[in-house]
Amino acid sequence: MKIATYNVNGINGRLPVLIKWLESSKPDIVCLQELKATQDKFPIAEINRAGYQAIWNGQKQWNGVAILSKGYEMTEVQSTLPGNANDIQSRYLEVIIDQIVIxxxxxxxxxxxxxxxxxxxxxxxKRLKKRSKQFIDMDLPAILVGDFNIIPTENDVHKPEKWKDDALFQPEVRRAYNQLLKNGWTDSIRTLFPDEKIYTFWDYLYKAYDRNAGIRLDHILLSPYLKSSLINGGVDKEVRGWTKSSDHAPVWIELERNKYAKFIK
Structure with a gap:
């Protein structure tokens, strides 16, 4: 099973890029962020023509999340992160696919x-940590995937000193991410590439992509149940260089289904 995340930075404006990537990369499951589209403006017809079904929670301007699936049925669990009934921002979508919580x-x-x-x-x-702990406590096969807006370490950023006053790189944010790992979650990309400089975002300014002056914000974390199933992964960096592309690149992993399916009752 190939699972990917992609902050599309406006799904309708960058739909040709998304469809081109879907056709070339052929992921089974895709988590999208920053749709910048209301519920009724989600391009479901085009997504269906590309071979995918979708569950989405649209929102105007900056937010909106969606999950695409090709060949796997999806069951929606919830579209808000528990813990704050007044939070109306579309930033969380939880589904079950092949008995895995995505x-x-x-x-x-x-x-x-x-x-x-x-x-x-x-x-x-804080709310995410509480929800993710429930998955660990229940020993569920689960994946936290998306744009975390967190730069975990200095190895995940070009010129760390320039980010010391940015919310993405604050010590308490990095500690929170590290606490997820201590609680049992596996950073799949860093596990596969422990020492490499790997980025998933390059600003549009100052030719950041051309200079590879990037940061790693997009992560795929696996619960202990799935850790041994991880067999491959990477960043489709070249997509960031396509015309009218997002400032993020798609990130993906592959899980060996036989390794986790035999444990699922």
Whole structure:
């Protein structure tokens, strides 16, 4: 099973890029973030023609998440992260696919730092940690996948000193990410490439992509149940260089289904 995440940065404006990537990469499951489209403006007809079904939670402007599936049935669990009934931002979508819990995440950016947006980010992370602990406690096959808006370590950013005042790189944010790993979650890309400089986002300014001056924000975390199933993964960096592409690149992993399916009752 090939599972991917992609912050499309506006699904309708970048639909040709998304479809081209789907046709070339052929992922089975895709988590999308930053749709920037209301529920009724999601391009489901085009997604269906590409061979995928979809569950989505649209929202105007900056938010919106979706999960695409090719060949696997999906059951929606919830479209909001538990813990704050007043949170109306579309940043979380939880489904079950092939008896695996797939959580599509679009964590808040948190800038400007300090301020209320950063406080909202930290509260969101706190709620995520609580929900993710439930998966661990229940020993469920689960995946946290999406744009975390967190740069985990200095190895995940070009020139770390330039990010010291940014919400993406604050010590408490990085500690929270590290706590997820300590709780049992596996950073799949870093596990596969422990020492390499791997980025998933390049700003549009200052020819950041051409200089490979990027950061790693998009992550796929596996619960202990699935850790041994991880066999491959990577970043489709070339997609970032396509015309009218998102400032993020797709990130993907492959799981060997035979290794996890035999444990699922």
């Amino acid at each position: 959580c599509c995440l679009y964590l808040p950016n948190g800038n400007p730092f300090p301020g209320p947006k950063f406080e909202y980010k930290m509260d969101w992370i």
